Amino acid sequence: MRPxxxxxxQQIAPCAWEIPRSFRNDMRVAARLYATRExxxxxxxxxxxxxxxxxxxxxxVQEPALAMPDIHQGYGFPIGGVVATRAADGVISPGGxxxxxxxxxxxxxxxxRFPEVRDHLAGLATQIQRDVPxxxxxxxxxxxxxxAMDDVLNTGLRWAIGAGYASEADSExxxxxxxxxxxxxxxxxxxxxxxxxxxxxxxxSGNHFLEVQRVARIHDRARAEAFGLFEDQxxxxxxxxSRGLGHQTCTEYVRLMDQVMAQYGIALPDRELACxxxxxxxxxxxxxxxxxxANFAWCNRQLITHAVRGAWRRILGRDEDLAVVYDVSHxxxxxxxxxxxxxxVHRKGATRAFGPGSEGIPERYRSTGQPVFVPxxxxxxxxxxxxTGVAMSETFGSTCHGAGRLMSRHKAKQTIDYxxxxxxxxxxxxxVRAASAKGLIEExxxxxxxxxxxxxxxxxxxxxxxxARLVPIAIVKx
Amino acid sequence: xxxxxxxxMRSGPDQPADGFEFLDHPGDLKLRAWGRxxxxxxxxxxxxxxxxxxxGGVDGSQPYRTETIEIGAGDREALLVDWLSELLYRATTEYxxxxxxxxxxxxxxxLKATVAAVAAEAVDDIKAVTHHELSVxxxxxxxxxxxxxxx
Numbered sequence: 001m002r003p004x005x006x007x008x009x010q011q012i013a014p015c016a017w018e019i020p021r022s023f024r025n026d027m028r029v030a031a032r033l034y035a036t037r038e039x040x041x042x043x044x045x046x047x048x049x050x051x052x053x054x055x056x057x058x059x060x061v062q063e064p065a066l067a068m069p070d071i072h073q074g075y076g077f078p079i080g081g082v083v084a085t086r087a088a089d090g091v092i093s094p095g096g097x098x099x100x101x102x103x104x105x106x107x108x109x110x111x112x113r114f115p116e117v118r119d120h121l122a123g124l125a126t127q128i129q130r131d132v133p134x135x136x137x138x139x140x141x142x143x144x145x146x147x148a149m150d151d152v153l154n155t156g157l158r159w160a161i162g163a164g165y166a167s168e169a170d171s172e173x174x175x176x177x178x179x180x181x182x183x184x185x186x187x188x189x190x191x192x193x194x195x196x197x198x199x200x201x202x203x204x205s206g207n208h209f210l211e212v213q214r215v216a217r218i219h220d221r222a223r224a225e226a227f228g229l230f231e232d233q234x235x236x237x238x239x240x241x242s243r244g245l246g247h248q249t250c251t252e253y254v255r256l257m258d259q260v261m262a263q264y265g266i267a268l269p270d271r272e273l274a275c276x277x278x279x280x281x282x283x284x285x286x287x288x289x290x291x292x293x294a295n296f297a298w299c300n301r302q303l304i305t306h307a308v309r310g311a312w313r314r315i316l317g318r319d320e321d322l323a324v325v326y327d328v329s330h331x332x333x334x335x336x337x338x339x340x341x342x343x344x345v346h347r348k349g350a351t352r353a354f355g356p357g358s359e360g361i362p363e364r365y366r367s368t369g370q371p372v373f374v375p376x377x378x379x380x381x382x383x384x385x386x387x388t389g390v391a392m393s394e395t396f397g398s399t400c401h402g403a404g405r406l407m408s409r410h411k412a413k414q415t416i417d418y419x420x421x422x423x424x425x426x427x428x429x430x431x432v433r434a435a436s437a438k439g440l441i442e443e444x445x446x447x448x449x450x451x452x453x454x455x456x457x458x459x460x461x462x463x464x465x466x467x468a469r470l471v472p473i474a475i476v477k478x
Numbered sequence: 479x480x481x482x483x484x485x486x487m488r489s490g491p492d493q494p495a496d497g498f499e500f501l502d503h504p505g506d507l508k509l510r511a512w513g514r515x516x517x518x519x520x521x522x523x524x525x526x527x528x529x530x531x532x533x534g535g536v537d538g539s540q541p542y543r544t545e546t547i548e549i550g551a552g553d554r555e556a557l558l559v560d561w562l563s564e565l566l567y568r569a570t571t572e573y574x575x576x577x578x579x580x581x582x583x584x585x586x587x588x589l590k591a592t593v594a595a596v597a598a599e600a601v602d603d604i605k606a607v608t609h610h611e612l613s614v615x616x617x618x619x620x621x622x623x624x625x626x627x628x629x
Binding site for chain 2: 046072073074075076095098099100136139191194195204205206244247248250251254255258259270271272274405406407408409410411436438
């Protein structure tokens with residue numbers, strides 16, 4: 001396969017580029033990338049664009065195969081990709097969702113302003129670290145028996161409400177109300193259940209984190225008000241997914257798809273794109289299992305929410321429940337209608353960004369578009385965005401999900417000094433509670449693209465509106 | 479044959495007949511392993527994965543249990559992924575490491591091995607073994623493979 005050069009990309013708008021279908025014989029549709037010229041110049045040096053082109057070869061793929069400005073090289077699908085396939089005769093691919101099924105971000109809003117919290121920050125960070133298990137190799141405080149596991153997988157937030165970890169109001173503020181239609185515990189492999197049985201309510205390691213933040217700037221007052229956000233407010237951002245349960249579910253279904261793909265006459269440029277027709281028994285089984293793993297992830301973020309609420313009350317002595325602003329998934333496949341066609345929208349490192357008037361978003365956000373959260377790298381700002389009509393017509397209702405990795409974990413370990421990094425974060429006034437030095441170094445800001453540039457591209461294209469800028473005041477990570 | 483976690487981690491003209499190394503991959507982990515035979519290659523890839531997960535903490539540990547692993551797959555590449563996935567699953571659910579990879583049978587599609595479980599604290603996490611850029615090939619002096627992990 002010939003490498004992709006700058007000349008192969010046609011600029012169709014200031015921040016939009018297209019690789020035409022004629023670029024490679026096996027492409028079924030064009031590939032589109034949202035990025036600045038500078039980003040494109042960097043991207044042509046790595047393999048992420050080739051991976052984007054590969055996704056344009058999937059059976060039933062809808063025009064165009066998309067990449068957001070935080071695109072970076074993944075395995076099979078690029079991270080930052082959106083691929084919609086026709087439900088009727090297209091495929092579903094576990095690799096298009098990724099191993100961390102329903103990895104996502106939840107934002108909690110308090111009623112407090114920063115000056116009210118400042119003196120309690122160290123205590124709060126320590127209490128959260130104590131109450132939320134983080135890092136590798138440790139189970140959580142809850143071990144689910146078979147029946148509870150079935151309930152979590154089949155009903156998601158309904159289980160959490162019944163068990164006293166969530167309220168109806170929480171459920172209203174989560175994609176799919178935290179209970180994915182079609183989820184089936186029976187489709188989840190036994191080994192996935194075993195790998196996840198003691199992981200509910202745990203943050204994990206890698207790029208997962210929990211951040212206490214301050215609203216540093218409101219960009220769109222009306223939408224911020226609708227989202228319950230105000231200047232100098234203290235918020236909490238939770239970033240984690242379905243833990244080992246999701247990883248094992250994906251592993252087993254990639255294996256299954258790899259075995260059956262040939263029977264369906266599907267040949268692909270990368271084995272990790274393994275897929276099956278959505279309507280096939282294998283495609284349906286995966287969709288039901290993925291939905292169940294998504295329920296597990298929503299319950300995971302809910303249990304962490306419950307622990308953070310407890311820590312907040314205990315340390316600040318405030319009688320308030322931190323409110324869930326919204327909970328967005330950035331590794332998932334959803335059945336949605338776009339342009340009158342029922343599609344399976346694979347978002348891998350991309351976030352749903354439904355615009356005003358869309359079905360499937362909470363009533364109170366129907367006039368503003370849904371909230372989207374884009375975490376920056378550790379120590380840098382995060383953004384609250386809102387979906388628009390442009391997203392609905394141009395990007396299958398999708399936008400970016402984060403800063404996008406620039407430097408490998410390996411290189412970060414070689415080049416970043418732990419003590420200096422810790423000092424830098426301290427000088428910025430950020431309380432850091434990290435389970436390991438390595439975990440901190442690998443997620444250093446220098447290892448990532450600038451999140452502001454990523455968000456600016458999506459604003460420039462009109463896909464999302466920037467609502468608020470949040471800066472970290474405490475970080476808890478694995 | 480047996481193999482622990484002491485495999486050499488260097489490459490080049492003077493590279494030993496057996497070993498593994500971690501290659502640069504943006505975002506994820508890429509492992510290259512090699513060996514004088516296919517059996518050695520599979521053992522060295524497993525050692526590489528365990529080194530990433532448990533660091534050097536396993537060296538010198540006393541195994542407390544031997545386990546048997548039997549798997550089948552469609553081809554050699556899928557067999558390597560399934561072998562590593564099996565070890566990853568066992569290590570992450572039982573919270574221990576493996577060493578002493580002893581291959582009793584290894585064909586293109588079938589593997590039978592015994593492995594020794596040792597107490598160890600994980601220092602890193604792997605979500606999954608992927609099929610991306612996966613290759614198992616014969617080379618001068620033996621076999622080599624590259625595997626990308628989602629971390």
